[in-house]
Amino acid sequence: MTLQIQNLGRRVGQQWIVRQLNLQVDDGECVALVGPSGCGKSSTLRLIAGLDAVSEGEIFFDQTKVTHAMAAQRAVGMVFQSYALLPHLSVTANLELGLRVRGVRPSDRQQRIQAMLDLVQLQDRADVLPAQLSGGQRQRVALARALLRDPEVYLLDEPMSNLDAQLREELRPELRRLVLNRQKPVIHVTHDQHEAMAIADRIAVLHSGRIQQVATPAELYHHPETLFIAKFIGRPQINCLRPSNGVVCAVRPESLTFASEGIPCKLISREWLGSSQLLYLDSPQGPLRLSCSTAVDIPETIHVSWKASDEHHFDAASGIRLP
Amino acid sequence: MNRRFLIVLLLIWSLGPLFWQVYTSLCSDQALTQPFASIDHRWTLVHYRNVLTSNPPFWRYLVNSFIVGVSSTFFCLLLALPAAYALNRIPRKLSIISRLALVGAALFPYVLLFLGLLELARTFNLGNQLLALSLPYAALSQPLAILLLNSAFNDLPPELEDAAKLEGLSLFQRFRWILIPLISPATASTAILVFLFSWNEYPIALTWISDSNKLTLPVAMARIAGSSIYSVPYGAYAAATVLGSIPLVLLVLIFQKPIVSGLTSGAVKG
Numbered sequence: 001m002t003l004q005i006q007n008l009g010r011r012v013g014q015q016w017i018v019r020q021l022n023l024q025v026d027d028g029e030c031v032a033l034v035g036p037s038g039c040g041k042s043s044t045l046r047l048i049a050g051l052d053a054v055s056e057g058e059i060f061f062d063q064t065k066v067t068h069a070m071a072a073q074r075a076v077g078m079v080f081q082s083y084a085l086l087p088h089l090s091v092t093a094n095l096e097l098g099l100r101v102r103g104v105r106p107s108d109r110q111q112r113i114q115a116m117l118d119l120v121q122l123q124d125r126a127d128v129l130p131a132q133l134s135g136g137q138r139q140r141v142a143l144a145r146a147l148l149r150d151p152e153v154y155l156l157d158e159p160m161s162n163l164d165a166q167l168r169e170e171l172r173p174e175l176r177r178l179v180l181n182r183q184k185p186v187i188h189v190t191h192d193q194h195e196a197m198a199i200a201d202r203i204a205v206l207h208s209g210r211i212q213q214v215a216t217p218a219e220l221y222h223h224p225e226t227l228f229i230a231k232f233i234g235r236p237q238i239n240c241l242r243p244s245n246g247v248v249c250a251v252r253p254e255s256l257t258f259a260s261e262g263i264p265c266k267l268i269s270r271e272w273l274g275s276s277q278l279l280y281l282d283s284p285q286g287p288l289r290l291s292c293s294t295a296v297d298i299p300e301t302i303h304v305s306w307k308a309s310d311e312h313h314f315d316a317a318s319g320i321r322l323p
Numbered sequence: 324m325n326r327r328f329l330i331v332l333l334l335i336w337s338l339g340p341l342f343w344q345v346y347t348s349l350c351s352d353q354a355l356t357q358p359f360a361s362i363d364h365r366w367t368l369v370h371y372r373n374v375l376t377s378n379p380p381f382w383r384y385l386v387n388s389f390i391v392g393v394s395s396t397f398f399c400l401l402l403a404l405p406a407a408y409a410l411n412r413i414p415r416k417l418s419i420i421s422r423l424a425l426v427g428a429a430l431f432p433y434v435l436l437f438l439g440l441l442e443l444a445r446t447f448n449l450g451n452q453l454l455a456l457s458l459p460y461a462a463l464s465q466p467l468a469i470l471l472l473n474s475a476f477n478d479l480p481p482e483l484e485d486a487a488k489l490e491g492l493s494l495f496q497r498f499r500w501i502l503i504p505l506i507s508p509a510t511a512s513t514a515i516l517v518f519l520f521s522w523n524e525y526p527i528a529l530t531w532i533s534d535s536n537k538l539t540l541p542v543a544m545a546r547i548a549g550s551s552i553y554s555v556p557y558g559a560y561a562a563a564t565v566l567g568s569i570p571l572v573l574l575v576l577i578f579q580k581p582i583v584s585g586l587t588s589g590a591v592k593g
Contacts, residue, residue, distance in 0.1 A: 051485050072491040084486035088504045097500060098490030149490065 001062055001152045002026050003048070003185040008057035010047055017043045019209045021057070025153075025185035031214070032200035033189045034232070040209040041189045045155050048187065049076045061152055074153075077146030081158040083138045085130040091117075091141050092126045095148055112148060120144045120178065135163050136171060143178055154179050154186040160195060172198055193233055197221075205229050227319035230312055236278055241285045243316040253278070253291040255310035258298075262305030263288075267298065341568075348561035355557055370562035374547070379536050381566060384543040388522055389570060391456050391539055395521040396514050398461035399468050403513070406465075407472035408502065422470070429466035436463075437526055444531050451534045459527055464517040471516075475509030476502065511578045522571065540567045 008021040018040040025031050033041040046052040048059060050071035059067045066074050085094050092113055099109045117123050120140040130138055139159060146154065156179070160168045176199070179186055190196050196203050197217040204214040205228075213225040224230035230238050230250050239256070241249045265281040265288060272294065281288040281302065290304060313322040347355065351367040374381045410418050440459055449455035479502070487497045503510070525541040532538055538546070544563045547556060 046485075049485075049489060051488065071485075071488040072493075074489075076489055078486070078489050080482045080486060082480060082482050084480070084482035086483060086501060086505075097487075097492070101490065101492050101496055145486075145490070 001184055002060075003153050003187075004060040005048070006058045006060070008044070008047060008059065009055050010043060010052060011055040016055075016209050018047065021209075021211055023204060023211065023214065025187060027185065028180070028183040029202070030180050030186040030188055030200045032196035032203045033187060033206055034191065034193055034196045034203055035206035036232070037191060039206040041206050042157055043209075044206070045078070045157050045187060045189050048153065049078050049155055050074050075149070075151045076153050076155055077149045077151035078155040079139070079142045079146050079157065079159040081161055083130075083142040083162075085138060085141055085145075087130055090127050090129055091122065091133070094130065094141060095145055098145065098149060116144045116148055119147070136167050139163065139171065140174070143175075147178065147182075152184060154182070154184055156186065156188045158189055158191065161191065168192075168195065175199065193235070203233075205232060223321075224312065225321050227314040227321075230314070236289045236291055238312070239288050246316045247322060248314045248316050248319075250312040250314065251306050251310055253289040255306045256288065256290040256304045257292070257306065258296070259303050259305040262303040265302040265304055267302060270298075344561050344564050347557060348565050350558065352558055370558035371566070374559055374562045374566065381543070381563060383536065384538055384540045385566065385570065387453055387537060388540040388567075390453050391460065391528075392518045392521045394454055395457035395460035395464065396517045398457055399464045399517045400510065400514060402461070403465055403468035403472055404498075404503070404510070407469045408476050408498070410469065410473045411476050422473070425466040425470055429470065433463050434526060437530070440527060441530055450531055451537055453532075453537055453539075456528060456531055456539070457521070460521040460524060461517075464520050468513050468517055471513045472506065472509060475506040479505055515574060515578060518574065519571070 003023075003025040005021055005023045008018060009016060010018045021044060023031065033044060035041050043052065047054055050066070050069060050073075054067050057067070058065060061074070086097070089097070095113045095116065096109055099112065104112070113126075114123075117126055120143060122137060122140055122144070125133060125137060130141065133141065139162075142159070156175075159175070160171060163171065172195070180199070188196070188199055193203075200217065202214055202216055203220050205212045205220070207226075207228050213220060213229055215223075220229065220233050224233060227240070227248060227250065231240070234252060236253045238250045238252055241251070263283045263285055265283045268280040268282050268287075270280070271278040275294060276291055277294050277296075279290040279292075279298070281290055281304065283304070288304065314320065315322055348370055349366055349368070351364050351369065354365045410421060413421070444450050444455070447455075449458070483501055483505070484497055487501055492500065523541060524539075525545070528539045528542050529545075532542065544560065544567065547563055548560050550556065
C-alpha cells in the first residue's frame with residue numbers, strides 16, 4: 001500500500017489551513033509531521049482520514065482515489081491525542097463496537113479482542129472503564145482499537161503528548177513493535193521533534209499549512225532547506241549570527257569550539273546536563289549557545305570558532321538556504 | 324455553624340409551605356378554623372377519602388396528567404434530541420441565528436398563543452383528547468429542551484464521534500451508542516423540566532378539555548377549590564395538592580442519581 005497525496009488543500013472561509021501539500025508514504029514507512037501548533041499538521045491528518053472535506057488536490061490509497069470517500073470507507077486506523085475512548089463502555093466494549101458494526105460474528109469478535117488485548121498486554125484490564133486506566137494503558141487501548149480495524153493506513157495524532165516524558169520514552173519501542181512493524185504507511189503527527197527523530201523514517205516540516213521540507217532526520221538536521229527548519233529542528237537551538245549583506249549565517253551549538261583566537265565571548269550562564277553542558281555566551285555577533293562535553297574545561301577568557309563547513313547560509317529576506 | 328444555619332433557613336423556606344400543606348390536609352375542618360381550640364378529633368383522613376371517592380375519583384386526574392406528561396416528554400425529546408445535535412453541525416452563523424430565535428421563543432409568553440391554539444384545536448377536533456394535549460405541550464417545551472440538550476452535545480469532545488466515524492458507525496449508530504448514552508444526564512434533567520411544565524400547565528388544559536373524566540390535575544384542583552361559592556374546602560384542596568405532588572417527588576427521587584452525576588462527572592474527557 002502506498003499513500004499518495006497530491007497538491008492537497010483545505011480552505012475554511014478565506015483562509016487556507018493546508019495548501020499544496022504533496023507527500024508519498026510507502027509500505028512500512030513512517031513519516032512524522034512536525035511543526036508549531038496551528039501549522040496544519042492535525043488538519044492534514046483529518047483530511048487523510050476523511051473527517052474534513054478536501055478543498056483541492058487528491059488523495060490516493062494505491063491506485064484508488066479516496067479524496068471524497070466517506071471516513072468509514074477508507075480503512076484508516078487513527079489514534080487521537082485524547083484517545084477518544086468511550087467513557088461509558090468497558091475496554092472490551094470499546095474495542096467491540098467497531099467490530100460489531102462491521103458485521104463480525106460474536107464468537108470471532110471475542111477471539112480477536114482477546115488476541116489484541118494479549119498483544120497490548122491489557123488482558124487483566126478487559127472489563128474496566130477507561131477512567132480507571134492510566135494514561136499509558138488508555139493509549140494502548142486506543143492503539144488496539146486502531147489495530148483491530150486492520151487498516152491500510154495508520155494515522156497517529158500526537159498519540160503520546162498526554163503522557164509524561166519517561167512514559168513516552170518507554171512507549172516508543174512499544175509503538176514500533178505494534179504499528180511500525182505492520183508494513184503499512186504510518187503518519188505520525190507530533191510537536192516533539194525528539195519523538196519524530198526517534199520514530200520516523202522521514203520527517204515533513206509544516207509551516208502555515210505548507211510542507212517546507214521532507215527528508216530523513218539526518219538530512220533535515222544537517223541540510224535544512226529554510227531558516228525556519230534550521231531553527232525548529234535541533235535542541236539547543238541553532239545560533240543565528242547577525243545578518244550581513246542579506247545573508248544569515250547559522251551554526252549548530254555543538255559546532256562551536258573554544259579556540260585561542262576567534263570571536264571573543266563573555267559567559268552569561270551555564271547549564272549542566274550530565275554528559276554535556278550548555279553555555280550561554282554574549283558576543284559581538286549576538287548571543288551564542290555552545291554545547292560541549294562536561295569533560296571540556298571552560299577557559300578564563302573565551303574565544304569561540306567553528307569550521308567553515310559547519311556554517312549554514314540562508315537568505316535573510318526569504319529564509320531559503322543558499323548554496 | 325454559620326453555613327449550617329443558612330441551610331436550615333433555606334430548608335424552612337422551601338419545605339415550610341409543603342409541610343403546611345400536609346398538615347392542613349390532615350386536619351379536620353373544625354381544627355382548621357379553630358387552630359388553638361382543643362378538639363378530640365383533630366387529625367383526620369377524611370379529606371383524602373372525600374377526594375379519592377368523588378366522582379370521578381381523584382386518581383383519574385393523576386393518571387390523566389401522567390399520560391399527558393409522559394407523552395409530551397416523549398414527543399418533545401424525540402424532536403429536541405436530533406434538533407439539538409443538528410444545531411451543532413450546521414454552519415456557525417446559521418446556528419447562532421437559530422439559537423437566538425430559540426431563546427426568543429423560550430421567552431415568549433405562551434398565553435398569547437392561546438387563542439390561536441384554541442382555533443387549531445377546534446379545526447382539527449383536538450378538544451377532549453388527552454394525547455392531543457401533549458402536542459402543544461411538546462411544542463412549547465421545545466425551545467428550552469433544544470437549548471439545554473444542545474449545550475450538552477457541545478460539551479462532548481468531538482473526537483469521540485470522529486473515532487466512531489472511522490470505525491464505520493453510521494449517524495444512527497453514533498446516536499445510539501455514543502451520543503445518547505453520554506448526554507443521558509442532561510436528557511434526564513430536560514425530561515423532568517418538560518414533564519413539570521406539562522404537569523403544571525393550566526390555561527390550555529382548561530380550554531381544550533371539558534369532559535370531566537379527562538381533566539388534568541391543575542384544572543381538577545381548581546374545580547375543587549371553586550366548587551362552592553359559600554366556602555373554600557381547604558382540607559380537600561390540601562389533600563389534592565399533596566396527592567398531586569407525590570408523583571413529582573417520586574420522579575425526582577428516581578432521577579436524582581443521573582441528574583447529580585451529570586452535574587459532577589466531567590469525566591467525559593477522561
